[in-house]
Structures are given as C-alpha cells and as structure tokens.
Amino acid sequence: MRIAGLMSGTSLDGVDCAILDTDGHMITAFGPGLERPYTSEERAVLAEAVEAALGWRFQGEEPLAFAKANEVLMRTHAEAVHAACEMAGCRPSDLDLIGFHGQTVLHQAPAGGAPGRTRQLGDGQALADILGCAVAYDFRTDDVLAGGQGAPLAPVYHKALADTSGLERPLGILNLGGVGNLTLVDSNGGLIAFDTGPANGLIDAFIEERTGEAMDRNGQMAAQGRVHEGALAEYLDHAHFSRDGAKSLDRWDFSLDPVRNLTTADGAATLSVLTARTVGLALNRLPERPERLLVCGGGRKNTTLLALIEVAADIIVHSAEAVGWRGDLIEAEAFAFLAARTELGLPISFPGTTGVAHPLLGGRIALPAQL
Numbered sequence: 482m483r484i485a486g487l488m489s490g491t492s493l494d495g496v497d498c499a500i501l502d503t504d505g506h507m508i509t510a511f512g513p514g515l516e517r518p519y520t521s522e523e524r525a526v527l528a529e530a531v532e533a534a535l536g537w538r539f540q541g542e543e544p545l546a547f548a549k550a551n552e553v554l555m556r557t558h559a560e561a562v563h564a565a566c567e568m569a570g571c572r573p574s575d576l577d578l579i580g581f582h583g584q585t586v587l588h589q590a591p592a593g594g595a596p597g598r599t600r601q602l603g604d605g606q607a608l609a610d611i612l613g614c615a616v617a618y619d620f621r622t623d624d625v626l627a628g629g630q631g632a633p634l635a636p637v638y639h640k641a642l643a644d645t646s647g648l649e650r651p652l653g654i655l656n657l658g659g660v661g662n663l664t665l666v667d668s669n670g671g672l673i674a675f676d677t678g679p680a681n682g683l684i685d686a687f688i689e690e691r692t693g694e695a696m697d698r699n700g701q702m703a704a705q706g707r708v709h710e711g712a713l714a715e716y717l718d719h720a721h722f723s724r725d726g727a728k729s730l731d732r733w734d735f736s737l738d739p740v741r742n743l744t745t746a747d748g749a750a751t752l753s754v755l756t757a758r759t760v761g762l763a764l765n766r767l768p769e770r771p772e773r774l775l776v777c778g779g780g781r782k783n784t785t786l787l788a789l790i791e792v793a794a795d796i797i798v799h800s801a802e803a804v805g806w807r808g809d810l811i812e813a814e815a816f817a818f819l820a821a822r823t824e825l826g827l828p829i830s831f832p833g834t835t836g837v838a839h840p841l842l843g844g845r846i847a848l849p850a851q852l
C-alpha cells in the first residue's frame with residue numbers, strides 16, 4: 482500500500498507528512514516527506530486549544546477552542562498531503578490510505594486503577610472527504626480503553642525500520658520531541674518502550690518565556706549555564722521516574738516552577754541535564770542495554786543535549802541520519818505504517834509498549850463520501 486502519514490507533535494511547530502510503501506510489516510519504499518510549518522497565527526490557535534484542554538481536563542463539555550483548532554488542523558493537514566503528493570507526482574485520491582494522528586491536546590495516563598484518557602483533535606472523516614482518500618485515525622483510544630497508556634505507539638514502526646535497515650540488536654531508539662520516548666528492540670526482536678521524561682517541551686517553554694525565541698537553538702543557552710542540583714532533584718522526585726513498566730506523559734505534566742528563579746542560561750542547562758539524566762534512568766530500567774542510541778525528533782539537532790545524554794546516560798549517541806533514517810519524518814512515517822496495520826487488522830500496541838494485556842488493534846477508518 483502507498484500511504485501518507487501525518488503527525489502534528491506536541492511542540493506545535495508544524496504538520497509532518499511522509500509517504501511510505503508498506504505491507505504493515507516492512508517498508509518497501511520511502512516516498513517524499515515534508516514539514517508544513519504552522520504560521521504564528523495557526524500556532525496561537527492550537528496553543529489556545531491546548532490551554533483550554535488543561536482547564537477542561539476531560540470534565541464537562543469540550544472547550545469551544547477545539548472547534549477553531551480543528552479548522553486549522555484540517556486545512557494544514559490537507560495542504561501537507563497535497564504538497565507531499567505533488568512531490569510524489571500523484572494526487573491524494575491515488576493513495577491507498579492516509580494515517581492521521583491528529584493533535585494531542587491532553588493526555589492523562591492511567592492512574593490508581595482509573596483508565597487513562599487521551600484527546601487528539603482532528604476529524605478523520607472530514608479529512609477523508611476533503612482529500613478523497615480513506616483515512617485511518619484515532620489510534621490511541623482503543624488502547625486506553627483496554628487499560629493501556631495510549632502511548633507510545635511509534636515502537637512497532639521503530640522495529641520495522643530496524644528490520645528493514647538490517648540493524649543489529651539490541652537497539653535503542655530515542656525520540657526527542659516535546660516529551661522523550663525510548664524504544665528497545667531486544668535481542669529477540671521483542672519491544673520495550675515508554676516515555677522517558679520531559680524533552681524539548683520544557684526547554685522550549687522556558688526559552689520562550691525568557692527570550693521570546695521558540696527554542697534553545699543547538700543548545701547554545703544551555704552550554705553557557707550551570708546545573709542546579711536542587712531544581713533537578715525537585716523534577717526527579719516525580720513519580721514517573723520511579724515507575725517500572727509501561728508509562729506515558731503529557732507534555733504539561735511538568736511545570737517550570739523549579740527553574741523559575743534561575744538565570745536563563747542556568748535554567749536551560751538544568752532542563753537539558755534533566756532530559757539527559759532521565760534518558761539515563763530510562764536506559765537503566767531496560768532488561769538489556771543497547772550499545773548505542775539512535776536519536777530522532779527535533780531534539781537530535783540540539784548538539785549540547787546529545788553531548789549531555791552521552792555523558793549522563795553513558796552511551797554512544799547517533800542521529801537517526803547516521804543509519805539513513807529521516808529523523809524529522811519518523812513519526813509521520815510511523816502513522817503511515819500504523820494506518821497499514823489498522824487496515825490489515827494487525828496489532829499496533831503491545832504489553833511491552835503501552836502495557837496492554839495482549840497485542841491490540843487500534844485506529845478507525847473513514848472512507849471518503851464519494852466512494
């Protein structure tokens with residue numbers, strides 16, 4: 482199947498779209514991919530929906546801000562698919578399927594016996610109608626309903642990538658997005674995965690608050706700062722870090738309070754070391770230690786952060802590009818791959834990834850109105 486995958490991550494920087502040929506097991510061809518960045522106006526509308534979601538917390542009517550965000554999501558996602566198809570020399574209606582993640586605005590992991598809740602904005606049926614192509618969407622709901630974490634879902638794609646590239650096992654794959662997530666493909670091809678802790682999300686929010694910039698580009702600010710162990714200890718006291726097994730995070734599960742009194746450089750250094758140390762803690766929880774970590778997601782471009790991870794986690798770190806992967810597109814590719822698995826009735830989440838009791842199917846398929 483030729484499938485376009487779409488991902489709009491928690492950093493709200495843009496829609497990633499990648500086209501893949503896949504049978505839901507292996508990747509037979511990597512088609513074109515791109516990021517359709519959000520304008521500052523679009524980003525503000527999405528940020529408003531996230532803010533409203535944090536006030537809503539799954540209680541009562543959904544905030545009105547969701548509807549406005551949905552319009553932005555539909556338009557920008559459709560644009561991203563059109564642009565990728567143009568690069569591929571086809572029309573959206575020529576694709577076999579589109580894998581549409583939507584925009585996570587709130588994610589609540591299961592706790593104290595209560596199931597998790599997760600909300601991705603975006604209307605799969607509307608996208609199918611706009612593009613004239615079937616759309617697989619809503620990938621996380623079935624998992625949380627079955628008692629899973631609802632995240633991370635990319636691990637089964639990480640394994641397919643590793644298999645397609647013939648990489649040695651055990652292999653560690655780290656995504657540095659708003660939140661970090663780690664996948665281990667163990668010696669037998671089994672999967673263990675979970676969210677590691679805050680990654681770019683906290684650093685971005687801190688830098689934006691202090692400087693108005695969107696990120697600590699290449700970790701320049703962090704490189705000039707001093708780590709404050711007290712602030713670090715406050716963050717590391719969070720229950721997430723002492724938990725074993727499947728676990729997931731919302732980008733906003735951590736606040737900037739512990740670094741509020743620090744200078745900009747010291748705060749950036751402390752938050753970057755926090756990300757690095759929590760990757761180290763995550764590696765220590767794995768049943769097998771990989772020799773190296775392949776890093777994808779925007780955070781792999783933060784050279785200071787990668788160097789800190791090498792030291793704090795005592796592991797060799799490579800950018801995904803070192804093995805020919807497209808570090809900025811892996812999540813979009815993952816949702817193309819997951820769409821294929823949804824269509825074929827193959828599981829997308831596993832006991833080792835989201836903590837579900839058995840491998841579980843997920844996602845729904847919307848057919849375009851004119852079919």
Ligand SMILES: Nc1ncnc2c1ncn2[C@@H]1O[C@H](COP(=O)(O)OP(=O)(O)OP(=O)(O)O)[C@@H](O)[C@H]1O
Binds near residue numbers: 784
């Ligand atoms: N040159 C760079 N230096 C430092 N950080 C960078 C650089 N380029 C990108 N980033 C970081 O990467 C982030 C975007 O990463 P990415 O697109 O992987 O996140 P996302 O997909 O939104 O997150 P998630 O995986 O949580 O959904 C930016 O917000 C920024 O923090």
Ligand SMILES: CC(=O)N[C@H]1[C@@H]2OC[C@@H](O2)[C@@H](O)[C@@H]1O[C@H](C)C(=O)O
Binds near residue numbers: 588632633636660662
């Ligand atoms: C609920 C949600 O959207 N989680 C995202 C987020 O971004 C990174 C990390 O937190 C990961 O758990 C997940 O995304 C990737 C694509 C995943 O599900 O594998």
